[in-house]
Amino acid sequence: MLPELSIQTWTLIIAMVTAVTCGLCGSLLLLNRQAMVSEGLSHAVLPGLVIAFLLFRSFSSPWLLLFAAGSGLLMVLATELLSKTRLVDSDAGLGIVFAGMFSFGVLLVSMELRNVHFHADCIIDGNLSLTPLDRMEVPGLGPVPKSFVTMSGLLLAALTFILVCYKELKVMIFDPMHSLRLGLRPRLISYLWLSLVSLTAVAAFDAAGSILIVALMIAPPATAFLLTQRFDWFLYLSAGVSGVCSLLGYFMASRMEISPTGPTASAAGLVFLVVLVAGPKRSVLAEWLGRGSRRDRMRLSLAAEIAGSVATRGDAERAFERTFRISDGAANRLMEQLLERQLVTCTGGDIDMTEAGRNEVRGQLKDFPGSAANST
Amino acid sequence: MAFLELANDYTVQVVVLGSAGIGGVSGALGCFAYLRRQSLMGDVVSHSSLLGIVLAFWLAFLITGESSRSLWVLMPGALLAGLASLLLSRFITRRTALKEDAGLGVMLAIFFGSGMMFLRYLQRSQPRVGGQSGLDQYLFGMAAAMTKADLWMIGVLGGLALFAMTLTWFRLKLITFDPQYAAGLGLRLGLYEVVLLSLLVIGIVIGLQIAGVVLMVSLLIAPASAARQWTSSLGSMVMLAAVIGAVTAASGAFISALVGSLPTGPVIVLLVTLVFLVSLIAAPGRGLIFRYRERRRVRVA
Numbered sequence: 001m002l003p004e005l006s007i008q009t010w011t012l013i014i015a016m017v018t019a020v021t022c023g024l025c026g027s028l029l030l031l032n033r034q035a036m037v038s039e040g041l042s043h044a045v046l047p048g049l050v051i052a053f054l055l056f057r058s059f060s061s062p063w064l065l066l067f068a069a070g071s072g073l074l075m076v077l078a079t080e081l082l083s084k085t086r087l088v089d090s091d092a093g094l095g096i097v098f099a100g101m102f103s104f105g106v107l108l109v110s111m112e113l114r115n116v117h118f119h120a121d122c123i124i125d126g127n128l129s130l131t132p133l134d135r136m137e138v139p140g141l142g143p144v145p146k147s148f149v150t151m152s153g154l155l156l157a158a159l160t161f162i163l164v165c166y167k168e169l170k171v172m173i174f175d176p177m178h179s180l181r182l183g184l185r186p187r188l189i190s191y192l193w194l195s196l197v198s199l200t201a202v203a204a205f206d207a208a209g210s211i212l213i214v215a216l217m218i219a220p221p222a223t224a225f226l227l228t229q230r231f232d233w234f235l236y237l238s239a240g241v242s243g244v245c246s247l248l249g250y251f252m253a254s255r256m257e258i259s260p261t262g263p264t265a266s267a268a269g270l271v272f273l274v275v276l277v278a279g280p281k282r283s284v285l286a287e288w289l290g291r292g293s294r295r296d297r298m299r300l301s302l303a304a305e306i307a308g309s310v311a312t313r314g315d316a317e318r319a320f321e322r323t324f325r326i327s328d329g330a331a332n333r334l335m336e337q338l339l340e341r342q343l344v345t346c347t348g349g350d351i352d353m354t355e356a357g358r359n360e361v362r363g364q365l366k367d368f369p370g371s372a373a374n375s376t
Numbered sequence: 377m378a379f380l381e382l383a384n385d386y387t388v389q390v391v392v393l394g395s396a397g398i399g400g401v402s403g404a405l406g407c408f409a410y411l412r413r414q415s416l417m418g419d420v421v422s423h424s425s426l427l428g429i430v431l432a433f434w435l436a437f438l439i440t441g442e443s444s445r446s447l448w449v450l451m452p453g454a455l456l457a458g459l460a461s462l463l464l465s466r467f468i469t470r471r472t473a474l475k476e477d478a479g480l481g482v483m484l485a486i487f488f489g490s491g492m493m494f495l496r497y498l499q500r501s502q503p504r505v506g507g508q509s510g511l512d513q514y515l516f517g518m519a520a521a522m523t524k525a526d527l528w529m530i531g532v533l534g535g536l537a538l539f540a541m542t543l544t545w546f547r548l549k550l551i552t553f554d555p556q557y558a559a560g561l562g563l564r565l566g567l568y569e570v571v572l573l574s575l576l577v578i579g580i581v582i583g584l585q586i587a588g589v590v591l592m593v594s595l596l597i598a599p600a601s602a603a604r605q606w607t608s609s610l611g612s613m614v615m616l617a618a619v620i621g622a623v624t625a626a627s628g629a630f631i632s633a634l635v636g637s638l639p640t641g642p643v644i645v646l647l648v649t650l651v652f653l654v655s656l657i658a659a660p661g662r663g664l665i666f667r668y669r670e671r672r673r674v675r676v677a
Contacts, residue, residue: 087664088656106642214484215489226472266486268485269487
């Protein structure tokens with residue numbers, strides 16, 4: 001038996017579980033270059049949701065989830081079909097299909113459901129504050145909010161999927177051709193995953209509304225992408241950042257006394273910006289603190305390398321002129337810069353790279369995954 | 377005859393005229409977004425402009441003490457926010473290894489998320505102002521709220537955008553179809569890209585009034601995609617898209633006025649999607665019917 005939790009605690013828990021699930025779902029989409037599919041999905045589930053509601057007249061029917069997820073998949077299929085005809089650009093196809101489906105849903109809502117709490121606002125905002133009220137008995141746990149049960153189920157499903165297909169996913173994402181050669185079925189895996197994403201988008205719909213789904217599916221994985229280059233860490237970080245965003249959003253919302261949807265989305269965006277500007281690696285700030293921009297440093301190390309490969313200062317400067325297409329004056333200044341930073345030495349017209357110069361070149365190459373500098 | 381009465385009603389005339397203008401402008405400008413494969417960019421810009429609209433409204437409220445829904449107040453905010461989101465997403469894709477779609481998605485979180493946050497906050501903290509402000513209508517569009525002043529604004533901005541488009545026509549054409557060649561000719565690519573983006577943002581922002589931030593992408597892209605099926609020349613594509621946009625927007629606004637409770641945006645979007653589907657199926661020399669027949673003809677022969 002769980003201790004009796006307050007409504008606020010439950011709201012926060014549901015928000016976090018939703019966020020983490022969305023973050024995981026989005027992480028694979030992001031790597032597959034399908035980020036905007038989540039924007040489409042979050043809109044396209046609406047008609048399915050409304051039709052199922054009109055048919056079964058209940059918000060709790062599991063059919064709602066299935067119908068809506070089905071209509072999400074329908075959107076993915078329709079977009080794929082459209083782009084296969086090669087008559088329309090695939091991005092345009094996505095935009096037209098999801099906007100069309102969403103419009104159909106909104107019209108159904110405004111024609112048929114005017115008196116139900118299924119108001120147009122809920123489509124965008126969701127209704128997180130109401131979700132803890134709808135409870136169900138779970139053996140051993142006591143009454144638990146239904147959306148908590150659904151969301152944790154989906155989180156489990158997503159985790160299981162990732163664990164079971166971990167290797168397959170890795171190959172699929174980083175080398176699609178190789179996965180075909182291995183006899184994997186990338187389309188099957190991708191569709192399974194998209195179904196899961198679609199289900200998540202629906203389940204998150206009433207807790208989060210359509211803005212939050214997109215925001216949580218794209219922004220936290222994008223943040224994680226800036227922080228790491230390893231697949232496993234990318235997944236952990238996506239989930240972690242989503243959780244942090246939902247916490248932040250929840251507290252912002254309670255300060256402003258509004259629904260947490262907007263604040264959480266906004267927090268997800270802000271966290272991304274903070275990491276972009278002040279993150280540990282390659283952020284704007286990190287480069288500003290280090291000497292010069294990335295491009296300038298690259299240029300200097302390239303210049304050092306060139307200087308190391310020729311005999312005299314004159315040769316080096318002429319090589320700079322050709323390589324960087326600069327004037328002889330600029331080449332001279334570049335050489336002065338190299339000498340000043342002691343990347344090269346010049347004794348009586350003979351030029352040579354210093355140990356510091358070699359280190360600098362190696363350091364620059366290290367930023368390229370798979371470069372020779374990494375293997376030595 | 378409710379139909380005739382409505383057609384003679386002054387407000388309805390304003391609304392239908394305004395919608396036609398908006399549809400025409402966004403249809404024409406949308407062609408460039410479509411051809412440059414920047415369709416989803418339109419979606420993100422329109423979502424993002426919500427932040428600008430809400431902040432401009434708030435600022436105006438703080439300064440003047442009354443709630444103004446005038447487009448002259450809201451439009452600059454929307455334009456700034458739309459452009460800001462575009463430039464920021466371009467900065468992100470250049471600066472990091474993230475792909476374009478991810479950059480756009482993050483903009484949704486930042487701009488649309490914050491826009492919704494401030495909108496709801498405004499509505500809660502200033503119920504008298506926020507609740508009746510009608511800012512909500514920017515979510516799904518409500519053409520019925522259009523006034524004669526708005527009509528002027530739409531006319532001036534839309535006209536300016538179209539004028540600028542014709543003025544820079546050949547350059548825009550060049551950077552749309554062959555940017556490398558344009559750069560080779562010494563054309564200032566960056567400058568004209570910004571010009572084109574600004575035009576698009578104008579087209580999007582005036583369209584928000586009828587389509588709303590959520591559905592604007594369709595009004596921008598669907599006429600262009602439909603027109604593309606019928607013609608292969610840029611000039612006729614732009615004109616056809618403008619006509620499709622204008623007719624569907626006007627009839628959508630009229631239907632929405634006729635039925636009353638229907639939000640305008642979805643009606644227009646469904647109409648324009650229908651036109652797109654018909655074009656896809658029936659366009660001569662390219663459409664699905666043509667393709668089917670061609671395949672049979674080849675098989676028989």
